[in-house]
Amino acid sequence: MSNYLILGAGPAGVIAAETLRKVDPSGSVTLIGDEPEAPYSRMALPYMLAENVGESGTHLRHGERHFDKLGIDIRQGRVNALDVGARSVALSDGSSVGYDKLLIATGSHTIRPPIPGMDLAGVENCWTLEDARKIAARAKPGSRVTLMGAGFIGCIVLEALAARNVDLTVIERDDRMLPRMMDNTGGQMIRRWCESKGVRVLVNTAVQGVSKSGEQLVLELAGGESLEADLVVCATGVKPNVDFLENTGIRVEDGIIVDNRLCTSVPNVFAAGDVAQGPDRTTGRQEVHAIQPTASEHGRIAARNMAGVDTPYGGSLSMNVLNTLGLVSSSFGAWDGVSGGSSTNAVDTLGYKYLRLEFEDDYLVGALALGLTQHVGVIRGLMQTRVPLGKWKARLIRDPHQLMSAYLECTQGVIA
């Protein structure tokens, strides 16, 4: 009987635990998370903040005693150290847990800029359920809220804060919103949209420090302006949780390097989700793709390989979808183009619609879309099947909106 240990109770860890139970019914499965909560989805927190769902609406699983029934032993604990020789992890309460096969799905943690005042009460992240509770307590209708960071996470939080009818200012250090998910055209369009909905957006703006003046927080901006706030929400980035791996011999770059079986450089140790740096389906390089679909695929495939069911992984695809105050945007793969590739786009500035496609040879390798909500998944389909576009490439370059027709003819084979 195999003894499986999973570190991390997010989507990758939970899906791995369930998959292990399916493929090795007799194995023992232990799942250790470090938060005092039922396993939940960080992705759902903004919807709780927007009061679309209650706390239980963020839970990954809803069935009563779901994990008990599956015989998955869930424990709360924080991992201090890993001993790959002894096959054991040391927890912060002094106990240790052994394993035959280990999955590291410890996710990532938030990072804050190294400026004064980031530890003041009222400066919060929006990363854990506890963070969301603190924000909910402070973000009342009319509260002055400053959001630091207009990346993907920042923009999801923006949506939730706006739904709470706060007086909202967004500060981004880069020259546009979503600098790693949108090009200039898309980023500026989203900014204009947000401004039209009453959100103040400051780009090219650095915060130099935060201080307290009575009950108010005061942000000092580069350039001399200062800004008062009741609440500062910091969304300036995340980093994989890998500190406990020092001196284990497990190879770590941006995240834990894993092969196409999700195995790390140390036998019997696997990694999945935000913490893993695994194969990218389109580039062939190893990348951290800290997104939900990658976490779920990693969790499933790692578990199968842990249980000895050899399952190679085709690789993850960098992609995101976002709703910014009603404007839906998505990005896929090499949306900024590849050298020697070709590109096309269609812009409707007043209608807030934008579609950009990037090609390499005869293949679609990246895309950006604003205002597209129908059949958007075919972009992934075209990219990951790597089906040659043939005559459709020229047609798409003339009219990118022919995507669905191109997809149907090129991939489904239902038309002669």
Next chain:
Amino acid sequence: MHKALVIDPDKCTSCLQCEMACSFEHEGVFNPAKSRIKIFEFEHGKRSIPYTCTQCAEAWCMHACPVEAITVNLSTGAKEVNPDVCVGCKVCTIACPFGTVNYESDSGKVAKCDLCGGDPQCAEVCPTDAITYVEADWTGYDKMRDSAVRAHS
């Protein structure tokens, strides 16, 4: 073996009855824009194909959902969205490589084909049998679906 929607594009006349029936069944309105099956026309209408979810075994949408809002209906095999659980995050819409889960801004949720609980209205109203709901192993449909899944894996 579950029944499946089997589509024969050669028989489709683009009459849009399926879209009308689908939108009426799910949204209570005759509005092709709200249909979960869509007709795509080629060569200015000379050819057309009805397109919807194949309820694929991979269930990319279901696995990608962060809140377990998409589950399998054990009697039909359909992957169904529970709108009370869906938070509207849209991850399934980019995870599905067939592009058959769509975000509906009116409801703030996603929508996809649910086989109408086992009595799909698109097949019911299709006047030319371009859309039928039959035992899947009679038809070679699995072969088509398998090839699509293989292409995506």
